[in-house]
Amino acid sequence: MQQKLRSNFTGFLFILPALAVLACLYVFPLLRAIWISFLDKSGNISLANYQKVFEFYLRDILYSVAISGLTVVTALVISVVIASYLRFKEWKFLDYMYRLPLFIPFLIVGHAMRIFLAPHGTMNSLLTRIFMVEELPGLSTSWVGLLWSFTWIMTPFATLIVLGAFKALDSSYVEAAQNLGASKLKIVFSILIPLSRSSIMVAMILTFVRTISSLTIPIMVGPNSPTVITVDMMFRVNYFNDWGVANGLGVVSYLIVMVLAIYYLRFMISERGGIKG
Amino acid sequence: MKRFAVLTFVVLLAAIFAFAQEDIPVKVTLTLMVAGDQNMADFFQYEIAPEFEKLHPNVKVKVVGTGPGDAGSQQIIQQLQLEKDSGKDKWAIDLVIIHETGAVWAIEKGLIRKYTDFLTAKRLAIRNTDEIALGFDVDGYVMPMFHSQTAIAFNPRYVKNPPKSYEELVQWVKEHPGKFGYNGIKQGMSGVSFVSGWLYWQSQNPEVIMNGPYDKKYEADWEGIFAQLKEFNKYVTITSGNAGTLDMLNRGEIWMGPVWVDMFYTWMREGRMDPNIRIVIPAPGMPGQPMHYAIPLKAANADYALKLIELVSSPRMQAKYIIERFNWYPAIGDDYVAPFLDEEVLDRLYKDVKQDDLLKYGKPMPLLQYKQDMLEAYERWVEK
Numbered sequence: 231m232q233q234k235l236r237s238n239f240t241g242f243l244f245i246l247p248a249l250a251v252l253a254c255l256y257v258f259p260l261l262r263a264i265w266i267s268f269l270d271k272s273g274n275i276s277l278a279n280y281q282k283v284f285e286f287y288l289r290d291i292l293y294s295v296a297i298s299g300l301t302v303v304t305a306l307v308i309s310v311v312i313a314s315y316l317r318f319k320e321w322k323f324l325d326y327m328y329r330l331p332l333f334i335p336f337l338i339v340g341h342a343m344r345i346f347l348a349p350h351g352t353m354n355s356l357l358t359r360i361f362m363v364e365e366l367p368g369l370s371t372s373w374v375g376l377l378w379s380f381t382w383i384m385t386p387f388a389t390l391i392v393l394g395a396f397k398a399l400d401s402s403y404v405e406a407a408q409n410l411g412a413s414k415l416k417i418v419f420s421i422l423i424p425l426s427r428s429s430i431m432v433a434m435i436l437t438f439v440r441t442i443s444s445l446t447i448p449i450m451v452g453p454n455s456p457t458v459i460t461v462d463m464m465f466r467v468n469y470f471n472d473w474g475v476a477n478g479l480g481v482v483s484y485l486i487v488m489v490l491a492i493y494y495l496r497f498m499i500s501e502r503g504g505i506k507g
Numbered sequence: 508m509k510r511f512a513v514l515t516f517v518v519l520l521a522a523i524f525a526f527a528q529e530d531i532p533v534k535v536t537l538t539l540m541v542a543g544d545q546n547m548a549d550f551f552q553y554e555i556a557p558e559f560e561k562l563h564p565n566v567k568v569k570v571v572g573t574g575p576g577d578a579g580s581q582q583i584i585q586q587l588q589l590e591k592d593s594g595k596d597k598w599a600i601d602l603v604i605i606h607e608t609g610a611v612w613a614i615e616k617g618l619i620r621k622y623t624d625f626l627t628a629k630r631l632a633i634r635n636t637d638e639i640a641l642g643f644d645v646d647g648y649v650m651p652m653f654h655s656q657t658a659i660a661f662n663p664r665y666v667k668n669p670p671k672s673y674e675e676l677v678q679w680v681k682e683h684p685g686k687f688g689y690n691g692i693k694q695g696m697s698g699v700s701f702v703s704g705w706l707y708w709q710s711q712n713p714e715v716i717m718n719g720p721y722d723k724k725y726e727a728d729w730e731g732i733f734a735q736l737k738e739f740n741k742y743v744t745i746t747s748g749n750a751g752t753l754d755m756l757n758r759g760e761i762w763m764g765p766v767w768v769d770m771f772y773t774w775m776r777e778g779r780m781d782p783n784i785r786i787v788i789p790a791p792g793m794p795g796q797p798m799h800y801a802i803p804l805k806a807a808n809a810d811y812a813l814k815l816i817e818l819v820s821s822p823r824m825q826a827k828y829i830i831e832r833f834n835w836y837p838a839i840g841d842d843y844v845a846p847f848l849d850e851e852v853l854d855r856l857y858k859d860v861k862q863d864d865l866l867k868y869g870k871p872m873p874l875l876q877y878k879q880d881m882l883e884a885y886e887r888w889v890e891k
Contacts (some may be wrong), residue, residue: 348755454745
């Protein structure tokens, strides 16, 4: 008994640094943010901040969710296509190229996209010459441009996860299907994707969370209004010194992400009868 | 023997210090926190720091830039608040350069001290920006570093007769949809300035909005004003940020848009802006704002901070750096600066917008509460 307690204690000591970091840098700020979001200007507990959040920013919240959702869809479609291709065929060039955006900082991507997609930007300068037209509308200040940039950034990460899952599958399934005459498309849809469901799910959730929490890209690309939650948070802090509403917006985005997390946990439990890696 | 060695060592050490610092034998690191665009940080890092260190060899100037817009000031205020909360006797920040909003916040939170009664340059400040910021009494706490102004830049290739007033601008925009661009209110102050000008034009009480007193009753007509701005926005391109407007002007995507005059001229001098583009301030005027020097309440080296402010505010330095190198309008009277300038430099600065225009159309930013109400009004009635 004494022995067991002691070994438990040693174990606890080992994880203590990690726990302490988590508590100081994550749990404490989280609780503090929630607390501040319920304080009005004079420090009383009230719902005034949330009233403001929904009065001013409801549309932006919906917009953020929509853009993040769309990013998830496009990034996943592209990553499944790339991963399926690389599952069957070795192509070194593609294998390297799809990872490239992983190593380019958000700020650089934002600036590049803003110039690339501007009305008289690089892409349009090329297109107007090819199609011999005078003017083309720019994408840099529309939601399409924002979606484009997000997809560019998020796809490699999703592809890494999906491709990993595809490659980890026992190839006997694939070979068996091939022996029975299944086409590659059929194999992708009826074997690879269903069997990698949980990994695809992880890729989806990570993409969503990374998108909805991004600030750099929506500042530089995309419309001014509606805009995403993070830009509104920055606006509240910088222009109003108003941490209450900013934290209220933060709590709302926590909740959005939380919904996904709960859904994910449920899915994992029903899928495997427990939470595993 | 041992005692002798120690003694020699101490004497030697003292001698080294004495000879190294013939003037004042105390090493000082003077820490500046600077809000504003990169050019602000560069100004102190590469121009002022070397000059100051030459005058005071015992001082090392350390410059920390915190970024553009009120956000930059906000960061500085947070740092000062941390110093205050720590309860230390001597704060590690000696001098801050902040926007008007930042100055008001700092005074409200008790983060900066009065100092300008020791400042000779204060006698040379002729505009009242050193006394009132956003309607608040800041007298004693701040000295302006320079004045900055917003204006409408236009491309004369497409715009032969630039609008002389907001009224004409509205007319022009309806005739040329999509060719006027500004950056809304969330991404930079040139857009906020444009909206302030719009409000000054339409409001029944522009003087009250600029100078106070604050009362919601003066906002009764705002809903209609912003409804018109929403209508106006249908014919307008919304750009991304102060730099976004300049970029689009330069690429010819828009033909007109509000810009900061100093940024505009600096871009032009650096070859990043079509040199044919001109500026104009439409009636009834657009706001500008100074940047302010302030000394933190318990700055460890307040004495040297004061010396630095004195140096930078002197007519010679204002002429050489503020006007000639950085294209800002001076913090002190033009007459004090003119003897130190070439005619050509003054002409360049006042080429499009004359000094008279500046006095007539250069407005302050709205009172802080009005400014915040204005931003929310824009969110409520224009963006939705």
